[in-house]
Amino acid sequence: MLADSNTSVVMPVYYQVALRQGTQWAFIHGETFYNPFNLPRFSIQDTFIGFGTSMTKVAREFFKINGGKEGYYLANIMDKKYYYCGKYPLDVKVKLIELGIGKPDPFVDY
Template identity: 45%
Template sequence: MSTIIHPSNYLIVEREATAWIFKPGDKVFYNATNKPVNLGLESRLEKFGLSTETIMIEMFRINGGKAGYYLTNLRKKQYYYCGTEWQDVKLKLREFGIGLDDPEV
């Protein structure tokens, strides 16, 4: 699985069988404000007035909880189904103008 770099107001969630797996990220790539950043999932969600339960309900409403990867814009409270492959998350972020294509080596 490759790395996906995305803004902190986005959250990647995977639906696998009957479980929702939240992938909050583990480090900050760039912090323009130099303010401390708490990467804990619960504190991030609280900052935006959300909970894991709220997010799971909204993602389930998209397409009945189909297996695959979902993307949540925490700030705007918008939810998207990306597809069944990790690469689909990168493609969805690119649709939003986030990220760059990998340069050819």
């Protein structure tokens, strides 16, 4: 769940969201909603390690995008691709749809 309690985003585990506020990066670790193999829930640090990176490395890549502008960022930690989404939680959902993940909500005006 993102900072806006009215915005929920479904995405693969290798996509990670961060919020830049001031000089701080806050990585948002979501909830698992489908776990067919009953795997244990990993910490956010273990998730990054499992994909051969760290939150520090990803934050550096985010900063390279546009100098650390405030707002929401999205990282594909499997393919090492990084995106600036925008200032609002809904911007993350829009970016994921642009990347082919998910479908637009017919009840929301993007």
